[in-house]
Amino acid sequence: MARLHGTNAKYHLEACRCLPCSNAAAEYDRSRRRAIAYGRWRPFVDAEPVRAHVRELGEAGIGWIRVAKLAGVSTGGVSKLLYGDGPRNLGPTRRMRPHVALALLAVEATLDNMGARVPIDGTGTRRRLQALVVKGWPQSELARRLGVGRANFGRTIVSNLIQVSTVRATRVLYDELWRVDPVNQGIPAHRANAARRTAAKRQWAPIGAWDDDTIDDPGACADWTGQCGTPEGYRAHYRLHIPACEPCRHAQADHRAQLKAA
Numbered sequence: 282m283a284r285l286h287g288t289n290a291k292y293h294l295e296a297c298r299c300l301p302c303s304n305a306a307a308e309y310d311r312s313r314r315r316a317i318a319y320g321r322w323r324p325f326v327d328a329e330p331v332r333a334h335v336r337e338l339g340e341a342g343i344g345w346i347r348v349a350k351l352a353g354v355s356t357g358g359v360s361k362l363l364y365g366d367g368p369r370n371l372g373p374t375r376r377m378r379p380h381v382a383l384a385l386l387a388v389e390a391t392l393d394n395m396g397a398r399v400p401i402d403g404t405g406t407r408r409r410l411q412a413l414v415v416k417g418w419p420q421s422e423l424a425r426r427l428g429v430g431r432a433n434f435g436r437t438i439v440s441n442l443i444q445v446s447t448v449r450a451t452r453v454l455y456d457e458l459w460r461v462d463p464v465n466q467g468i469p470a471h472r473a474n475a476a477r478r479t480a481a482k483r484q485w486a487p488i489g490a491w492d493d494d495t496i497d498d499p500g501a502c503a504d505w506t507g508q509c510g511t512p513e514g515y516r517a518h519y520r521l522h523i524p525a526c527e528p529c530r531h532a533q534a535d536h537r538a539q540l541k542a543a
């Protein structure tokens with residue numbers, strides 16, 4: 282299950298931004314794009330980048346038969362591409378027709394087509410579940426609605442890597458619940474309050490601290506105040522009785538340093 286650094290898979294599936302992973306992802310991107318450009322005008326194209334792409338999709342839990350279907354090309358062709366064929370197997374395909382190559386290169390791993398059990402970056406899932414607890418949804422209730430055990434849920438809400446199926450289910454659950462008051466849905470008020478207290482103790486960010494662009498981005502920080510990352514944000518934390526977040530503490534330190542220097 283552990284993916285190596287220096288791979289495109291770790292970059293895309295786990296959002297690892299270390300230098301080796303970033304380099305591997307950039308190189309893979311370049312080679313895929315070059316192959317797409319060649320495929321537009323040559324009668325035959327090199328099969329290697331296409332093979333590499335199909336293997337990358339395999340890393341995302343999309344098997345080659347599935348890839349063939351998604352691309353609308355024959356499974357026989359993809360089998361030859363990966364394994365070669367015939368009694369005198371001359372090895373995997375070296376050159377291929379550009380329309381087949383382009384169709385295969387066009388298939389990309391998305392949350393919808395990835396394998397259900399593939400572990401991927403859990404940033405957005407963690408933040409969604411934590412934000413629902415801030416809203417007063419008890420963890421046991423969220424676990425029940427997700428159909429996972431309480432212990433399993435306890436790990437999910439803090440883990441770095443989460444299975445694709447849970448990532449998908451959490452998005453659906455979040456879209457369903459983010460505007461819904463748990464007490465109106467039969468959750469006793471004292472349990473909703475207990476959930477909110479747990480969330481406050483752990484400094485979990487509320488729904489309003491995220492938007493669609495930031496919630497899945499591991500590089501993004503919660504915007505607690507609407508001005509986080511600025512000296513005004515730092516002051517807003519005090520007004521709102523929320524402990525200052527890291528970007529605000531930095532902004533405030535920079536601000537003070539500038540005042541001193543002036």
Ligand SMILES: [Zn+2]
Pocket residue numbers: 285286287291297298299300301302303
């Ligand atoms: Zn890495």
Ligand SMILES: [Zn+2]
Pocket residue numbers: 504505506508509510514515518525526527528529
């Ligand atoms: Zn802040």
